[in-house]
Amino acid sequence: MSIDLLQPPTHVPPSTALRISQQAPTILRNTSGFRLPYPLSLFVSTESQELWTTQENLFLACLRTGDDKSALHCLEKLTERFGGQNERIMALRGLYHEATAENSKALEEVLEGYVETLEENPTNMPIRKRTAALLKSLGRPAEAIQTLVALLDSSPTDAEAWSEMAELYTSQGQYYQAIYCLEEVLLIMPNAWSVHARLGEILFRSCSNLAGGNGDLLKTLSESMRRFCRSIELCENYLRGYYGLKLSTKKLLDVYPKSSKQSQAVSDPATGDLAPPTLRSIQRLHELATGKLGEMVRRGSVGERGWNDYDEAELIAARELLDRDTQPIER
Amino acid sequence: MAQPVVQTIPRDPALFYWILLPITVVMILTGVLRHYASILLQTAPKKQTLPQMRQTRSLLRGVNLRTNSHAISPSSFATRRNYLVTAFKDGTFLAEPENRGKPRPNPMTDPAAMEGMMGMMKGNVAMMVPQTLIMGWINAFFSGFVIMRLPFPLTPQFKAMLQSGVGTRDLDVRWVSSLSWYFLTLFGLQPVYNFILGSNNAANQMTQQMAQAQVGAGMMGPEQDPDKLFMSEAENLEVVEHYYILDGVEERLLSKLT
Numbered sequence: 001m002s003i004d005l006l007q008p009p010t011h012v013p014p015s016t017a018l019r020i021s022q023q024a025p026t027i028l029r030n031t032s033g034f035r036l037p038y039p040l041s042l043f044v045s046t047e048s049q050e051l052w053t054t055q056e057n058l059f060l061a062c063l064r065t066g067d068d069k070s071a072l073h074c075l076e077k078l079t080e081r082f083g084g085q086n087e088r089i090m091a092l093r094g095l096y097h098e099a100t101a102e103n104s105k106a107l108e109e110v111l112e113g114y115v116e117t118l119e120e121n122p123t124n125m126p127i128r129k130r131t132a133a134l135l136k137s138l139g140r141p142a143e144a145i146q147t148l149v150a151l152l153d154s155s156p157t158d159a160e161a162w163s164e165m166a167e168l169y170t171s172q173g174q175y176y177q178a179i180y181c182l183e184e185v186l187l188i189m190p191n192a193w194s195v196h197a198r199l200g201e202i203l204f205r206s207c208s209n210l211a212g213g214n215g216d217l218l219k220t221l222s223e224s225m226r227r228f229c230r231s232i233e234l235c236e237n238y239l240r241g242y243y244g245l246k247l248s249t250k251k252l253l254d255v256y257p258k259s260s261k262q263s264q265a266v267s268d269p270a271t272g273d274l275a276p277p278t279l280r281s282i283q284r285l286h287e288l289a290t291g292k293l294g295e296m297v298r299r300g301s302v303g304e305r306g307w308n309d310y311d312e313a314e315l316i317a318a319r320e321l322l323d324r325d326t327q328p329i330e331r
Numbered sequence: 332m333a334q335p336v337v338q339t340i341p342r343d344p345a346l347f348y349w350i351l352l353p354i355t356v357v358m359i360l361t362g363v364l365r366h367y368a369s370i371l372l373q374t375a376p377k378k379q380t381l382p383q384m385r386q387t388r389s390l391l392r393g394v395n396l397r398t399n400s401h402a403i404s405p406s407s408f409a410t411r412r413n414y415l416v417t418a419f420k421d422g423t424f425l426a427e428p429e430n431r432g433k434p435r436p437n438p439m440t441d442p443a444a445m446e447g448m449m450g451m452m453k454g455n456v457a458m459m460v461p462q463t464l465i466m467g468w469i470n471a472f473f474s475g476f477v478i479m480r481l482p483f484p485l486t487p488q489f490k491a492m493l494q495s496g497v498g499t500r501d502l503d504v505r506w507v508s509s510l511s512w513y514f515l516t517l518f519g520l521q522p523v524y525n526f527i528l529g530s531n532n533a534a535n536q537m538t539q540q541m542a543q544a545q546v547g548a549g550m551m552g553p554e555q556d557p558d559k560l561f562m563s564e565a566e567n568l569e570v571v572e573h574y575y576i577l578d579g580v581e582e583r584l585l586s587k588l589t
Binding site for chain 2: 122123153154155156157158180183186187188190223225226227229230232233236274277281282284285288292
């Protein structure tokens, strides 16, 4: 339980969040505890870093599962400790108001509150991020992107904001900008395998509306494939990486023969871009990805030890991809 | 050969109750007091303004681009490098573009820097004063007492450390004088403080001093001219030799996994 509570909330699957929030009343009662009378309390400090991390994560889990009462309780405790002017607390309070807002008018009011806070103190990054997130959930991605652009202008080393912007651009179909944002994320965290895979995915998606010649298509596809390779290199058994590798190699195999004549022209030393991979290595990578995916689906669905951490939805998608491949053979 | 004579010194048990215990208790209490005093004296770190934040983080972005350039393709790298080098040289990210080229003001006249120094002074005073007082107190009341015998043998090098205040040459090193007990508690009470005050306490003076050294290093950094920092970073960026991590990644992967 306590281990779940110490993890960053984004990694907590819904079922765990529900379990945590069901225990909220117990945890709240236990942690409130009793304190010694005044002079003696100076000698004993039961406060630890974990306590407040727990409170914050409990707060988020309660909001996710609709237990607003416990959430408010957590928030009050945090406010009591850190003060209402703490930037992080302000963001959490905003989150609470967003979650309990009845209609879009209430949300607009919350948004106005954010704007006012930012006018007072433009360096309040958590509130800025909340503004962008709220605009996104209000269905105004263009404004959300503007907010993020302003944020990133003053704080260009914020990987979280860059990747959020990449997601927003992707949802708008602006793949070029999304790729730029993800590259920025990689400059900050060069070993983030999930970002490598995500970049591969977006490169792959951007192929679909590439109207240019085969050379461009081949280049983007091989770049995408290499991104997936890198993500697997960094994290073995990364299901998303193998999924993308299989998709991209399959498409590359489709495209490859047609453009084999131009392959010399594509490897352009002037811009320094890499030459497309050889047909042989594409085929081998495709085989490798298929084999690995099969293994993962097999072991993951049985829940074998060490293989049971895969997301249910990802396993289903992988199985579906494998089935799509085998169907023509069965007929 | 004769066995080395085991020195025995008959000690009054009152020594234990009236010297060893008081020193220990006083030391613990001062630690706790120092912890709360330093909390009271703490000044909130000064907020950076938005342009200052932009300045430091843009510089960091340049550093990131330089160190992690292998993660992005050569063409993306070239675009970013051109953009950042031009921007750095033009001083686009400077917090105070009008101060460009002027010499830095003397830190002594800068009120912001003075405030930082005041904070350091306060911390130092909070450490030095109780230390001096207790040392004087122990010297005045308890100097020259041998109060305990360590249960393990030690080499003679420890004599200076364990028997300060007792001017006896032949005394076995295992005997500890009251002044030395003070030093031992001064350096060795950290676990006790951790236990009663939580792990991030400010009770021990040694950790305090180390933290202060770090703060000092951090404070000296921004005193440099930001424009010069940007210029040198632009130069560093210009000479980066770029290689692409995705170059040949498929072969690496294949040879690793098959």
